[in-house]
Amino acid sequence: FVNLERRFLMKKYLYFFSFILLIFSSLLGQTVNINDGSTNTLLQIVDEGSAGSLKLPNVGTTIDDIKLYNNGGNLYWGLNQIGFAGSAGGWTHNGTSIYNTTLTDKVGIGVNNPTRPLSFNNQYGDKISIWGPNSFGNILGFGNQPALFQMYTDGSHADIAFGYGQSSSFNENMRIKGNGKVGIGTTNPLSILTINSQNNWGSSVGDGWGDFSINDGTNGLAIGVATAGGGTGDIRFWAKGGTERIMFGNVTNGDVLTSKDGNIGIGTINPSTKLDVAGQIKITGGSPGTGKVLTSDTDGLATWEENQIGFHANLKADITLASNTETQLTNFTEIFDDGNGFNPTTGVYTIVADGLYHFDIKVRWDILSGSVSDAPVFITFYKNNTFIERFFHRVTLNSYNQAHVIGYNIKLQTDDQISIKVQYVSSSSLNVDYGNGTIVHTYFSGFKVY
Template structure:
C-alpha cells in the first residue's frame, strides 16, 4: 500500500475541495462556482464529437439536456462549433462573428443561406421596415404602400414612391424617381434629375430639370415647363404657359443655335419648324402672318413652293357678270333671277347673286328691263341688298321707273359698295306684280373690285 502515499499527496497538491466546491489549480475556488479551474497558459478542452446532424442521438446515446460538445463535422444542417443538447436537438452557441452556414434557424450569414417557403426578412407587426447606412435611413417600406430608397429620400406612407438621393414624393400615390426629384401634387409623377411635378394634381414631369406645375399638365424633355392647366410641353426648353395648349420645342429660331426646333410628320428629316409629308386638311380659317400680309393681298408661290402675300397685279383683277336668260315676273320676296354667269374671276356666283371672297370697295351695276301687258300704269323700284330682303338693303342703291300698258323700260343703277369677305349681294324689287315681266334682253348684273 506504499504506492498510495504519492498519489494521495499529488491529489492534495492539485485539487482543493471546500464546502462541496472543487478547485483545480487553485485553493480558493469562487464561492459561486461548483468547479473553478485556474490557469494562465492552458484551456478547458471540451470533448470533440463528430455529430451527424441536429437530431443525432446515436453518436452520443441518450444525451442529457445541457450536454456540451464541440462538433467537428460539416453538412447542410451543422457546422463545426460548440453545441449543447436542448432536450430535443443540438443547438449551436450563437456568435456575432461572420462565418459559413449555420444550423441556427434564426441566423443570417454573409455567405448565403438556405431558405424555405416560409422564411422572410421583415417585421411581423404593422410598422414600417427601415434600413440604414452609416446610421442614416436609406430605405423604408410602409405597410400602407409607401416606399423610399435613397439617402434623404422622403415619401408619403400612402402608396407613394420616392427613389433617389433627396427624392421626395409627399402626397398620396405620387412618384418621384431620380436625384432631388419632387412630386408634391396628388397622384403626380416626376422622373429625372431635379424633375418637379408640383402644386397641382395629376401632373407629370419627365426629364432633367423638367417642371410640371399646372393641373393635369405634362412635360417631356430637358428643362421644359408646363404651368397652364391641361397644358403639355414636349422637347428641350419647351414652355406651355397657357391652358389647354400643346407646345412642341422651344422658341429658338436661329438655325445655328441648337439647329432650331423642327417637327416632322411623315418625314424624319424636317427642314422647317413643321414639315408634313402628305396632304393636310384644314376645316376652318388658315391664318398666315409672315410680315407680308395685308388687306387685299393674295397668297402666291415661288418656283420652290414658298408662299408669300403679294399685291394684286393688273392681271389679277376681280370681277364677275351675269345676265338673265329667261322672262320672269316681279316678286318682292325673292331676288331677281339672272340665271346665266357670263364671266367671273375671284368671285363666287349663284343664279341670283354674287359672293365676294376678298374685302374691299366694289363697283356694282345692275340693269333691269321690264314690260307691262295689262292693268293700270305703275312705278317700279329695284335695290341692292347684302343678304335676303329689304332689311339688308344697301343705302342709295335704289332705282325707279314708270311703266304703262304695252311699254318697255330699263332701270340702270351703278353704286360703289364696301363689302367684307364672303358678303353676298342681290337685286330685289319692292313689290310683286304678275303683270310686269322682266325681259332677259337688257337685264344684267356685274361687279368689280376697285380698291
C-alpha cells in the first residue's frame, strides 16, 4: 500500500513538472500578455530576440503603442530616449550647464524642422524674454514684425546699452534711451545724438580720428571738440586726403562755400586768395550809403567812408576883433557839406574818414575908423583845440580893405577837429569882413585828398 501511495505521488509530480515545462516551452519566442480578466491586454512582455521589451498598449485609437526597452545601454520610451540627470534626449547636463549633446543638431521652438542652431516659428511677435516672469511688466526681450527685428524694454524708463565685458563689470560704449535719445561715450545723452569723446583733436587719419569721423582710413571728414588746454571748447572741422576741400551747398545752388588750402571761396570751389568771391558783395553793417567806399584803418578794420568828402562855408556876419586877442571864426553859412563834417555855428570841421585833407581860408580885414600901417595879423589852424600851424601877415588899412588866402594840407584821423582863429596887433579896431551878401569876403573850405 505504501509503495502504491509513493508510486501515485511520483506520478503527480511528474505531471506537474511536465505541465510547467510545457508552459515555458510554449512561452519561448512568444509574448506574455497580462489581461484584465477578459480580452483587454494591459501589459505585454515581448521577445525581441536576444532582448526583451515592455509594451503598454494604446489607450485609444489615435495613440500608437509605446514600448519601454533597452537599446545599447540606453532606455527608450517609444522612439525617444529616456534621459536622466546627465543625459536626456540629445541634451547633456553636466551639473552646471545644459547643452545639446550633438553639436550639429538644431533646436526648434514652435517649429519641428529648425534650419539654424536655434529657430523660431514664422509667427510675428515676442520671441525671447530675458527678464520678467510674467506676461506684462519688467520685460527685456527680442521680437519681430514684418521686415523688422526688435530689441525692446517694457517702457520709456528703461534703456538698452552696448559694450563689452560682462553684466557685473560692463564697459559701456553706446546707450539707447527709452525716450529715443542715443549716447555714444555717455550714459545720459542730452539730445537725439550725443557723442562724448576724449579730446580726439588731431588731424591724422584712421583710428581715433576726430570725435565724429567719416573716412576710409585715407580720405575723410572729421569733427573734433577740444576738451582740455587753452583751446577748451574749440570746435574743428577738417578734411584729410585728396583735394582736402570742405564744401557747403544745396541741390538748387550747388557748392556755395568752399574751404581749400587755407582760402575761402564763395561761389567758387577753387579759391586762390584768402577770400575769393565769384559774384557781387553786399555789406549791410557799418552805415553804408550811396557813393561810400570801404576804407581800412591802420589795424585793417574797414568801414564805410564817403567817397567825396568836402565842405565850403561863408562867414555870415562881420566879426569885430579885440587887439592882441585870438578870436575863433564862427557863424557860417554852409554852401555844401559832403560827409556832414562841418558845424556852421561853431565853425568846427570834424573829420569823417582817415586821410590827407586840404583846407582853404580867406580872411578880409577891414578897419572901422582911422588907419593902420603895417599891422601884424595872424591866421592859425587848431587841431582838437591845439595849435598846429600859424600864418603871419602885415596889413595897411585906411580907405580900403585887404584880404589873405591860405591853403594848408594835413593828414588827419576820423573824429579829429579843425578850427580857425585870427588875431591882430594894433591899437585900432579891426573887423573880419563877411561881405555884402553878394560878394563873399571871408570863407572856410576843405576836402579829403585821399
